[in-house]
Amino acid sequence: MTTPILRAAHGFTSRAGGVSVGAYAGLNLDDRHDDPAAVFENRRRLTAELGFGPDQVSRLEQVHGTDVVQASPGQVQRADAQVTDQSGVLLAVATADCYPVLLEDPGAGRLEDGVPEDGVSGAGVLGAAHAGWRGTAGNIVGQTVRAMVRLGARPERIRAAVGPGICAAQYPVGGEVMSAFEQAGLGQFVQGGHLDLRAANLHLLLMAGLRPEHLRASGRCSTESQFYSYRRDAGVTGRMWAVIGTPLQARQGQGQDQGGVRRTQA
Template sequence: MAKPVEVNRAEVLAGIPHGFLGRRGGVSTGVVAGLNVGLGSGDEEAAVAENRKRAAAAVLPGAPIVACYQIHSPDCVTVGEPWSDAERPQADALVTDRPGLLLGIVTADCTPVLFADREAGVIGAAHAGWKGAIGGVTDRTIEAMEALGARRSAISAAIGPTIAQASYEVDEGFRERFFSADSANERFFEAGKPDHWQFDLPAYVAARLAGAGIGQVATLGLDTYAVPDRFYSFRRATHRGEPAYGRQMSLIGLP
C-alpha cells in the first residue's frame, strides 16, 4: 500500500487549502527516495510527475500546480492562468486571486512562505533563500498581493520547513553581508567555531514579515537538515557527498 503524503499545515492559514510537504508519500527511489518534486534533480521524469500529482491531490484535488523557475531572486509574478513547466517564468514568488490554482514553491533548505488574505481572496507563495530574503522577496510578494486588493494587516503568513540555526553554519563574510545591510541583523547570528556563525534564516524571514506589517506570522519550526526521513536538504546531501538531492513543495490555493 502506498504511503500517504505527509502534509504539514499552519493554524494561521486554517480554512485556506495549503500544505508544506516533505519527502513522505512519493514514488522516487535512491538518494531522492520519496516525494521528490524537483524538475532539475536528475530524477526520473515520470516519478517527479507522479509526485507532483500526489502533492496537488493532497492539498487541492483537481487543481493544477503553477510554479516558477526559481533563481534566488526577489522577483514575484502575478498568476492569471496556469502555464506549462516549459513556460515557467524566472522568479521566486507568485500571487493570485484566481480560484482553482495551486501556487507551488520548491525548496531543499531555503524558506518557503505561504500567504493569504482571506477577506480579499488573495494568496501568495515565496521561496526565500538567504539571497531572496535579504533581497526582499517577501516584500515584493506583499506588494503584489496588495495590487490584487489585499491589505497587509489582513495577510497571514506561515514559514514552513527550512534549515534551522543549529544546522546552518556560515562564515564571517556571510554575516558581514547581513550586518552591513542592517546592524540589527546581528541578532540572527550566534557564534560557532572560530570565524563562523550559526544563522537563523527562518527568524530573519519572520522578522522581515513582521516589519512589513503583516497581520499574522507563524513559523512551523521544522528543520529540513535534521530530519532526513521527512525532508530533503541540499546541505545535508552535500555534507554526505550524495550525487543528487531531492526537493519538497509548499502549496497554497483558493477553492
C-alpha cells in the same frame, strides 16, 4: 503538513507519501534529475489531495532573487515569489533548505459575510515565496506582501506560515553572508557564525505590517531525515514543495486510499 492559520488549500511537503527511489526516495517533486514518471506521480498525488490537477500548478524557476510575479497555471516563470487573486491555480515554491513562506489575505475581494464582490473571484489574495539567504537579505517576503497589496490585500489581514527550512544550529555561514545581512540591517540574525533564516523572515513579515498573531512557523529543520536537504546531502537530493491555492470546486474522493499524501499539522 498544514497549519490552521491558513484557510486556503495548502501544504508543506516532506519526503513521505511518494514513489521516488534512491537519493530521491519519497515525495520528490523536482524532475531535473529524478525519474520524470516518478515525479509526475508524486505531483499528481499532491495536487489531487488539494483538489487540483497538475496543469493548474504555477511553478517558478527560482534564482535566489527578489522578483515577484503573477501566478500563471501550467507555466514556469523566473522569479522567487508569486501571487494571485484567482481560483483554480495552485502556487508552488520548491525548497531543500531554503524557507518556504505561504501567505493569504482571506478577506481581500470579499464582503464581511464572505460573499465575493462583483468581478472578484472570491479566492482572496494568495502568495508563495522562496527565501534563501540572498532572498531574505533582499526582503523577498516584504516584496511579496507589497505585490499582494497591489491585488487588494491589506497587511494587517495577511496571514503567513513559514515552513520547514535549515535551522540556525545547522547553518554556519561565511563572511559574504554575514556582510550581506549586516548591510541589510539584519545582522542580529547571525550569531556565533550561524544564520537564523526563520527568525529573519518572521521579523521581515512583521516589518511589512503583518500582525504577530497572524504568523506561524513550523519549527522543523530541513536537515531532519524526513526532509530533503541540499546541504546535508551535498547537493544530491530531491525537493519539497510548499503550495497554496483555492480550488475551482471542492475536491471529491481524494485521499490516502487513492494514493494520496498523509496530512499532519506543521
